[in-house]
Amino acid sequence: MTHPRLAAGAAPGKVILFGEHAVVYGQPAVAAALGSGLGATVEPDPEGPVLLIPRWGKGGLVARPGDGGEDAVTRGFAMALEHLDLVGAPVRVTLDGELPLGVGLGSSAAFAVALLRALADHRGEALAQADLLSAAARVEGVFHGTPSGLDHTVVTLGGCLRYVRGTTPAFRTVQLAHSLPLVIAWAPREGTTREAVAGVRARHDALPEHFNRLFQAMGAVAEAGIAALEAGDLATLGLLLNLNHGYLNACGVSSIVNEQMVALARRHGALGAKLTGAGHGGAILALCPDQPARVARALTEAGFPALVTHIAPVPRVPTDAGKTE
Numbered sequence: 001m002t003h004p005r006l007a008a009g010a011a012p013g014k015v016i017l018f019g020e021h022a023v024v025y026g027q028p029a030v031a032a033a034l035g036s037g038l039g040a041t042v043e044p045d046p047e048g049p050v051l052l053i054p055r056w057g058k059g060g061l062v063a064r065p066g067d068g069g070e071d072a073v074t075r076g077f078a079m080a081l082e083h084l085d086l087v088g089a090p091v092r093v094t095l096d097g098e099l100p101l102g103v104g105l106g107s108s109a110a111f112a113v114a115l116l117r118a119l120a121d122h123r124g125e126a127l128a129q130a131d132l133l134s135a136a137a138r139v140e141g142v143f144h145g146t147p148s149g150l151d152h153t154v155v156t157l158g159g160c161l162r163y164v165r166g167t168t169p170a171f172r173t174v175q176l177a178h179s180l181p182l183v184i185a186w187a188p189r190e191g192t193t194r195e196a197v198a199g200v201r202a203r204h205d206a207l208p209e210h211f212n213r214l215f216q217a218m219g220a221v222a223e224a225g226i227a228a229l230e231a232g233d234l235a236t237l238g239l240l241l242n243l244n245h246g247y248l249n250a251c252g253v254s255s256i257v258n259e260q261m262v263a264l265a266r267r268h269g270a271l272g273a274k275l276t277g278a279g280h281g282g283a284i285l286a287l288c289p290d291q292p293a294r295v296a297r298a299l300t301e302a303g304f305p306a307l308v309t310h311i312a313p314v315p316r317v318p319t320d321a322g323k324t325e
């Protein structure tokens with residue numbers, strides 16, 4: 001029987017405003033959903049299950065669980081099918097969207113959430129929030145090992161969240177005073193999130209006292225960042241973003257391209273700029289209330305893809321999972 005309409009699911013990308021890496025050590029982090037993300041559609045296909053991602057890889061990716069493919073996309077797809085009781089189902093899933101892959105803008109979390117939502121829709125269901133959060137955590141774990149959970153939580157719930165990891169993570173909406181004007185730019189990443197997190201772990205283990213102090217300082221900057229976001233104090237917010245970037249550099253996760261992008265953004269008028277995500281290349285964000293197009297142009301002229309966006313204030317999220325504060 002064919003489905004009466006194309007089943008579909010979508011999920012946004014994300015930026016981490018404060019606290020990446022320190023969040024792994026129990027410090028608070030702040031992340032916000034982006035306006036762009038990924039969308040998945042499900043159609044009948046007797047040759048299925050198959051997943052097509054036309055914009056990823058060189059000339060697109062095709063994943064067929066069960067044909068021995070061990071890559072993360074295939075394993076993640078298999079896990080999502082299993083969660084929805086669709087192992088071996090005759091379906092073709094197409095995942096598309098403008099989110100660049102693997103630069104710290106939440107592509108793996110958006111992959112997980114869009115896929116789960118679309119497969120649930122194909123079954124004529126909507127997953128309960130708690131179920132979606134835990135399934136997305138498992139699918140995203142295929143890409144990231146044991147992530148803090150920050151990415152899939154903000155991608156699932158949307159908005160801007162303060163997040164603290166834990167057996168039961170604690171999160172709450174950060175009520176932005178007004179819309180946050182950002183420029184985001186990116187470069188290819190060297191290595192994976194998992195490797196970046198392992199590198200920080202090795203440096204922490206070599207100098208635990210110093211790194212614990214550094215993580216505490218990053219947590220304090222995140223808390224001050226929340227106050228500035230809620231007060232709409234962009235000047236202070238810019239300073240705090242710069243401070244957070246310096247701490248990330250001290251953690252050893254910034255690279256020459258991150259430093260170039262951050263310096264360019266600041267020189268062309270950003271109030272503050274930092275790398276966002278795991279680092280070693282990947283994305284930066286810049287706070288640009290004035291002339292964001294000028295900052296974006298400077299970055300693209302230097303060879304870095306860039307987009308002008310904003311994080312809009314949203315109403316408080318209802319939660320039925322996690323401990324809200």
Ligand code: PMV
Pocket residue numbers: 019020021022023024103104105106146147148149150151193197276277278279
């Ligand atoms: O995968 P990314 O680039 O969004 O980085 C995730 C953020 C980290 O704090 C580095 C890791 C984590 O699990 O929170």
